[in-house]
Every structure is written in structure tokens, then in C-alpha cells.
Amino acid sequence: MSTILKVDDLVKNFGGLAAVSNVSMALNDDELVALIGPNGAGKTTVFNLLTGVIVPSSGAITFNGPNGTVPINGMKPYKVANLGLARTFQNIRLFKNLSVIDNVLIAMTSHYKEGFIQSVFRLPKYYKTEARIREEAIDLLKIFDLQDDINVLAKNLSYGIQRRLEIVRGLAMKPKILFLDEPAAGMNPEETADLTRLIRKIQREFHITVLLIEHDMSLVMNLAERIYVLDHGSLLAEGTPDEIQQNDAVIKAYLGEEA
Amino acid sequence: MKANFKYNICWLIVMIAGFYAINTLILVGVINAFIENMLVTIGINIILAVGLNLVIGFAGQFSLGHAGFMAVGAYATAIITSDHANAAGFWTSIVVGIIIAIVAALIVGIPTLRLRGDYLAIATMGAAEIIRIIINNLKITNGAAGMFNIPQFATWPVVYIMVCVTSILIVNFIHSRGGRAAMAVREDEIATESMGINTTKWKLAAFVFGAATAAIAGSLQASYVQTIAPTNYNIMESIAILIIVVLGGTGSITGSFVAAFVLGILDTVLQDFGTLRMVIYAVVLVVMMVFKPSGLLGTWEFSFKRLFGHRKPKGETQA
Ligand SMILES: Nc1ncnc2c1ncn2[C@@H]1O[C@H](COP(=O)(O)OP(=O)(O)OP(=O)(O)O)[C@@H](O)[C@H]1O
Ligand SMILES: [Mg+2]
Numbered sequence: 001m002s003t004i005l006k007v008d009d010l011v012k013n014f015g016g017l018a019a020v021s022n023v024s025m026a027l028n029d030d031e032l033v034a035l036i037g038p039n040g041a042g043k044t045t046v047f048n049l050l051t052g053v054i055v056p057s058s059g060a061i062t063f064n065g066p067n068g069t070v071p072i073n074g075m076k077p078y079k080v081a082n083l084g085l086a087r088t089f090q091n092i093r094l095f096k097n098l099s100v101i102d103n104v105l106i107a108m109t110s111h112y113k114e115g116f117i118q119s120v121f122r123l124p125k126y127y128k129t130e131a132r133i134r135e136e137a138i139d140l141l142k143i144f145d146l147q148d149d150i151n152v153l154a155k156n157l158s159y160g161i162q163r164r165l166e167i168v169r170g171l172a173m174k175p176k177i178l179f180l181d182e183p184a185a186g187m188n189p190e191e192t193a194d195l196t197r198l199i200r201k202i203q204r205e206f207h208i209t210v211l212l213i214e215h216d217m218s219l220v221m222n223l224a225e226r227i228y229v230l231d232h233g234s235l236l237a238e239g240t241p242d243e244i245q246q247n248d249a250v251i252k253a254y255l256g257e258e259a
Numbered sequence: 260m261k262a263n264f265k266y267n268i269c270w271l272i273v274m275i276a277g278f279y280a281i282n283t284l285i286l287v288g289v290i291n292a293f294i295e296n297m298l299v300t301i302g303i304n305i306i307l308a309v310g311l312n313l314v315i316g317f318a319g320q321f322s323l324g325h326a327g328f329m330a331v332g333a334y335a336t337a338i339i340t341s342d343h344a345n346a347a348g349f350w351t352s353i354v355v356g357i358i359i360a361i362v363a364a365l366i367v368g369i370p371t372l373r374l375r376g377d378y379l380a381i382a383t384m385g386a387a388e389i390i391r392i393i394i395n396n397l398k399i400t401n402g403a404a405g406m407f408n409i410p411q412f413a414t415w416p417v418v419y420i421m422v423c424v425t426s427i428l429i430v431n432f433i434h435s436r437g438g439r440a441a442m443a444v445r446e447d448e449i450a451t452e453s454m455g456i457n458t459t460k461w462k463l464a465a466f467v468f469g470a471a472t473a474a475i476a477g478s479l480q481a482s483y484v485q486t487i488a489p490t491n492y493n494i495m496e497s498i499a500i501l502i503i504v505v506l507g508g509t510g511s512i513t514g515s516f517v518a519a520f521v522l523g524i525l526d527t528v529l530q531d532f533g534t535l536r537m538v539i540y541a542v543v544l545v546v547m548m549v550f551k552p553s554g555l556l557g558t559w560e561f562s563f564k565r566l567f568g569h570r571k572p573k574g575e576t577q578a
Contacts, residue, residue: 051453081455089453095446097510097558098439106443109436110455116464119435120428126435127263173455 003064004029004209005050005085005177010059012045012233019045021233023059027177032203032210034220036244037230038253043213044090046230047179050211051087052080065176082110084176088166088183090213096155100146100165103154104137107172137172143205144168144198160191164198171202177209178202184216192219199223221245229253262564269563274423281415293527295415301523302418303480306425308503308515310472313429315501316509316558317438318465319445320372321380325500327387328470330492331363332356332477334394337406337487349412353478360474363390364467372462375448379466387497395489405488406481413482421479425472430512432468441465506547508554513561518554 005027012020020042027033035043048054050061052075061072063083072080086107095103112133118126141147144164149157154165163183170178183199184192196219203210214220220227221241229236229244231253237244244250281298284290290298307325314322335356340348363386371382394400432438440461443451451458481487503522507514525543529536547555 053449053453077449077452078455078457081453087453089450093447093450095443095450097446098442102439102442105436106439106451106456107454109440112436114436116432116437119437120431122267122431130435169454 002029003027006060006062006064007050008060008062010046010049010061011057012042012049012054013057018233020049020056023230023233023235025228025235025238027209027211030203030207030209032199032212032223032225034212034214034224034227035230036214036217036220036227037236041230042233043230044181045233047087047181047211047213050080051085051179052077081173084174085179086170086173086175086177087179088163088170088181090181090185092162092166094154094162094166094169097153099151099153100141100157101134101137101150103165103169104140104172105133107169108133108137111174140168140172143201160187160194163187163191163195167198167202171206171208175208177211180210180212180214182213182215184214184219192216195219196222265567266563270427278416278419281419285415297523297527299413299415299418299483301519302415302422303476303483304500304503304519304523305422305516306472306476306479307500308507308519309426309429309512310469310476311500312504312507312509312512312515313433313441313465313472314469315504316511317433317445318441318462320462320466321377322383322466322469323380323494323497323501324367324383324385324387325469325473326492326494326496327383327390328360328364328473329477329480329496330387330390330394330489331360332474332479333481333487333492334400334406334477335359335474336478336481337409338399340410340412340482341406341408344410346412349410349478349482353475356474356478357471360470361467364470365463368463368466369459372466373459384494384497387492387494391489391492394492400489403489405486405491407486409481409485409487411482411485413479418479418483421475425475426512426516429468429472432465433512437461437464502544506544506554508556508558510558511554511556511560513559514554514556517556521555 003026007023007025010020010023011018023046035046037043045054049056050072052072055074063070063072063085065083070083072083095106112129114126114129117123138147138150141150146161146165146168149161154162157165167180167183184195187195199210199212200223202208212220212224224241226239227241227244228238229250236253237247237250239247281290285295307329311322311325314320332353336349336352339352339355342348343351367382367386371378395403400406440451440456441464443454443456444458444462448458503518504515506522507516507518525540529539532539
């Protein structure tokens with residue numbers, strides 16, 4: 001197994017607050033890793049750093065892609081995304097007033113060309129391209145059972161389906177790594193079970209690395225191959241679900257809190 | 260493919276029918292010079308509003324300088340056709356206006372559209388004012404006095420065709436890769452960036468496209484009314500265009516058409532009321548904003564596809 005993303009001594013300070021301090025981690029190909037920690041531990045901040053939304057105070061993030069090693073620090077978010085890093089958001093950020101299929105088509109933007117002249121004059125090439133990418137989008141939506149909703153506006157979907165669409169939208173980017181920020185938040189047990197199956201399916205069919213932030217411990221212990229525990233911005237522990245469940249420091253700082 | 264062909268034919272028939280309807284009504288005298296003038300003004304306002312709607316309603320970028328780009332087109336046509344009073348001169352002047360407007364839009368847009376927020380509103384307002392002041396002080400534009408006796412090439416059929424052409428191009432853009440990216444920016448800029456989309460690029464594309472069509476409208480207007488002055492292109496004109504967009508519904512091209520008609524007719528009907536006209540105008544807008552803030556049509560679009568019931572459930576936005 002080779003490392004696809006490497007994080008070294010990552011630091012992010014917001015004024016006097018060290019939201020992330022000296023975090024080092026590594027993600028391997030096709031791996032499903034969870035990032036857990038109490039509220040305010042800095043998990044979302046780590047995602048924002050890894051996807052270029054915010055610039056680290058210090059430290060290094062390197063991506064090992066097909067085109068060699070690329071340092072991500074300070075890169076614009078859209079360029080990071082085009083390397084193959086897709087994400088979902090803790091507070092859903094769908095394109096609410098656009099249809100389900102438009103949400104997916106937008107995520108595919110970097111994967112097809114459609115010239116300005118072609119589109120404004122509706123040359124035959126435009127119709128061909130549109131038909132092809134629509135088909136591709138619908139195929140993807142079918143896998144996730146959303147084919148009946150393609151023309152529904154995203155805002156009219158139920159909460160659980162919105163979360164699912166956000167994941168599909170991430171997959172439409174054909175990513176190498178998918179970051180999921182609390183995908184089960186606000187879901188009922190049935191929806192969470194659905195989600196668990198969905199993430200398994202993604203792992204199986206898309207061969208991508210998944211980094212998952214989640215508070216739902218049963219989901220995490222069920223899915224994750226490896227877990228990183230973050231507390232007050234620092235890494236507290238790293239290990240398999242079993243190891244994490246036995247870890248005294250973790251129990252004290254995190255699991256103990258809930259008991 | 261076949262279905263698309265059918266809808267395109269439908270639109271073509273509508274446009275040709277509209278043309279012949281107006282032509283016939285002019286021939287039989289139902290449309291007199293007065294009404295024709297009103298229709299041409301409405302047509303020019305449609306081009307302006309549709310272009311601004313692309314920027315505000317679809318790309319979500321608040322521009323307050325549309326009249327500045329209009330001035331560029333108007334003066335390009337006034338200056339060029341005064342020397343070359345023939346059709347070639349007229350069409351050349353439109354192209355020149357478009358090119359200058361594009362350059363101006365890039366100069367304003369590149370620094371401001373990189374930023375999130377309402378910097379564009381202030382920057383475009385300033386830019387339009389700068390354009391107006393430059394025109395006010397140049398010899399070639401005849402300064403504050405303006406230009407007279409501009410040859411008339413923008414007859415009603417020319418305006419009619421240009422309304423159709425610019426609207427088709429903009430609607431086509433909206434339903435393309437670039438248009439979807441622009442709408443994504445309007446919906447959520449952070450999410451759009453995280454999809455690998457260069458948001459600045461698509462904001463700029465919509466803004467420049469809008470500016471180019473404003474220049475076309477300016478060219479047509481200068482050539483039709485034959486007299487222009489820098490004061491025609493001040494902030495009030497930009498706001499007048501904005502009102503059409505807001506009244507019709509930001510994000511609805513159909514709405515811009517409807518609002519341009521409603522306001523154009525209202526304007527004509529109220530012409531005899533003098534100052535009272537502005538009061539009535541304001542009241543209509545206030546009532547509108549209170550009872551239907553999303554505009555007459557919200558984001559609704561007329562669509563032959565939906566009309567023919569091509570199994571399109573709720574939420575379809577295809578035009
Ligand atoms: N842009 C910002 N400016 C200032 N402080 C911030 C910013 N973003 C996050 N923080 C702070 O950094 C800390 C970590 O926040 P973060 O959102 O990363 O936590 P989290 O682990 O995702 O928590 P939760 O489980 O509640 O989502 C918090 O104290 C938060 O208030
Ligand atoms: Mg968080």
C-alpha cells in the first residue's frame with residue numbers, strides 16, 4: 001500500500017487559538033480512515049486545510065498523485081480539487097436552487113470541454129457533449145438510487161437524500177480521495193444504516209481513499225480501517241478501531257465524556 | 260436530439276410570427292410611430308435587462324455599471340456612423356463597441372471578481388462613472404453637449420433581430436457548462452471552488468458577456484434616437500435597468516421580457532402625468548417588493564419542453 005496523502009506537522013492558529021497543532025497523518029490508497037474527536041477539536045479545520053480552503057500557519061501537505069508528488073500548501077482550492085481531492089461539508093452546501101442533475105453536472109465541469117462558441121451557437125458538438133455527460137451523470141445517480149429525482153431542485157430533497165447527493169456530487173469529480181465531514185449528522189438510525197451501506201459501496205466500486213469525520217461511534221467502528229483521534233487541535237491517538245476503543249487517553253478525553 | 264430540434268423550430272416560428280405580426284400592424288396603421296417608438300425602447304431595454312440578469316440573476320454578481328457599457332456602444336456607433344454613414348459602418352461600430360466594452364469589463368472585473376462580496380457593485384458604479392466622465396471630456400465625443408444627427412440604421416426590424424439574437428446567445432450560455440458553473444457560483448461559491456471550478460473565471464465570463472450585450476443595446480439606442488449625451492448614461496440609467504431585472508425576477512429571462520414590457524407600457528401610459536408618473540412608478544415598485552420580492556416571475560421560465568408535457572416534474576429550469 002502506498003501513501004496518497006501525507007501531512008507533516010500541520011499547524012493552524014486563529015489569532016491566539018491553536019485550532020490545529022502539529023498534526024501529522026498519512027492516508028493510503030483505497031483506505032477508509034476516520035477522524036474523530038470532541039466538538040471543537042479541529043476536525044473540520046483539518047479538512048479545510050487539506051482542501052486548500054484555509055492556508056496552514058506551518059507544516060506540509062503533500063499529495064502523491066499519478067503525476068508525482070505535489071505540495072498542496074497554499075494552493076487554490078479549485079486546483080487542489082482538480083488534483084483529485086473531493087469533499088462534502090458539515091453543513092450541507094448543495095446548489096439548492098438547481099436540479100439534482102445540474103448539481104452533478106457542475107461537479108463534472110473539469111472533466112469535459114464545451115467551447116463557448118459551441119454552446120452559445122448550439123453547434124452539433126454541443127448537443128453531443130451534453131448528451132454524453134448527462135448520460136454519465138444519470139448513470140452515477142442510478143448507482144445511488146437518485147434517478148427518479150434528477151429534475152428535482154436540491155432544496156426540495158429530504159435531509160438524508162441531500163447528504164447522499166452531496167456524496168454523489170463529490171464522486172462525480174472522479175476523486176482519488178473523498179473527505180466526508182459528518183455525513184450522518186442529523187440522520188435517523190435507518191438513514192445512518194443506509195449511509196453505512198453507501199460508504200461501503202463507494203469503497204468497493206470506486207477504489208478511492210475516504211477520510212471520514214463522524215460523531216456516530218457505531219458507524220465509525222463499523223467502517224473505519226484506521227482512526228485518528230484529535231483533541232484540542234492535537235493528535236491524541238492513531239490505530240485500528242479495537243486499539244482506539246482500548247486506548248486510555250481516548251477513553252478519558254473522548255469516549256469517557258459520553259459515558 | 261430530435262426533441263431539441265422540435266423546440267428550436269417552435270422558437271423560430273414564434274420569432275417569425277412576432278416579426279410578421281408587428282409588420283402587419285404597422286402596415287394597417289394599428290402601430291403608429293408613437294407605439295413603434297415604445298416597442299423599440301422596450302426591445303433595447305430587453306437586451307439590457309437580459310444581459311444584466313445574466314450577471315446578477317445567474318452568476319449572482321451585483322453590478323451597478325450597466326449604463327457605462329451601454330455608453331461605450333452608443334458612442335462607438337455615434338462616432339463611427341457619423342463618418343461612415345452606411346450599413347457597414349453601423350455593423351462595424353457595433354463590433355467596435357463590443358470590443359471596447361469587453362476590454363473595459365475585463366479591466367474592472369479581473370481585480371474585483373477575485374473577491375467575494377459586494378466589491379463589484381462599488382467598482383462597477385465607479386467604472387461607469389469614469390467612462391461617463393471620460394466621454395464628457397473628450398473632443399471626439401463632443402463633450403457634455405453630446406452628439407446629434409446620428410444616422411438611423413437601427414430601425415425596428417434591426418432591433419427586433421438583435422433582441423432575438425442576444426437573448427438566444429445568453430439563454431444558450433446559461434444552459435451550458437459555463438452557465439451552470441456561473442449559477443453554481445451564485446448558489447455557493449465555496450462549494451463551487453471545491454468542485455474544481457475556477458470561480459473567478461466564470462464570474463468574469465458572465466460579467467463580460469453582459470457588458471458586451473449592453474454595448475450592443477447602446478449602439479442600437481444611439482442609432483435609433485439619433486441624439487445622445489453623457490447624462491443619458493449615469494447611475495440612474497443603471498438603476499433603471501436594474502429595476503427591470505428585479506421586477507421581472509432575478510434569474511428569469513422570461514421575467515426580464517415581461518418586466519421590460521410592463522414598465523415600457525406603464526411609462527408610455529403615464530407620460531401625460533408628468534411628475535406624478537414617477538410617484539406611480541415608485542408605488543408600483545414598492546407594492547411589488549412588499550408582496551412579491553422575488554419579482555413577477557421569480558425564477559420561472561417559459562419552456563416549450565414543459566408546455567408539451569415532456570414528463571418534466573417539478574423544479575425543471577430548462578428554457
Ligand atoms: N475561521 C475560523 N476563525 C476562527 N476560529 C475558527 C475558525 N474555524 C474554526 N475555528 C475554531 O477552531 C476550533 C476548531 O473548530 P472545528 O470546526 O475545526 O472543530 P470540529 O472538530 O470540526 O468540531 P465539530 O465536531 O463541532 O464540527 C473551534 O474552536 C472553532 O471555533
Ligand atoms: Mg466540524
